Amino acid sequence: MFGGGGMNPRKMQQMMKQMGIDVTEIDAEEVVIRTGDEELVFDGAQVTRMDAQGQETYQIVGEPTTRELGAGDDDAAADDGGSDDAGAADAGGVPDEDVRLVATRAGVSEADAREALEDVDGDLAAAISELE
Incomplete structure (x- = not known):
């Protein structure tokens, strides 16, 4: 410098x-x-x-x-005042894309994946680990 x-x-x-x-x-x-x-x-x-x-x-x-x-965590969604990009996360609490990813990785239904994600506050790795 x-x-x-x-x-x-x-x-x-x-x-x-x-x-x-x-x-x-x-x-x-x-x-x-x-x-x-x-x-x-x-x-x-x-x-x-x-x-x-x-x-x-x-x-x-x-x-x-x-x-x-808009693909960030919940804090980023709160900062932009809940933009349309974060709509899926606001409505269901967990983005649908995350639910599909966890369901695919863990080999479970989307309902089970969503429940696991909600239990661990949206932490993908923890949800997958919990389901395996």
Whole structure:
């Protein structure tokens, strides 16, 4: 970022502090960036916040996975005010696509799959594990 090259990290931090730049590591579990048509999801990313002269800058280091907009968890559906994309999840509590996936993987009926998903709050892996 500043071209520190082979500079000692402690020395770099000292110089940044002298320039009024405060750097903080954030213990983030997940970072989601929503664009117009997709979401970039960083699980276990390294996140750094830099505060320089009242301007905060965030740096994310990690490999994102991409998912379609609206395919996120229940929090994402609540954030957009319950858009039409999340309609199946709102009506039945669990998206139909998740029900079909669990039913196929576990070899059970969709009714059993939906019940298992509701018991584990929509956790696909836990529902499949419970049914196997």
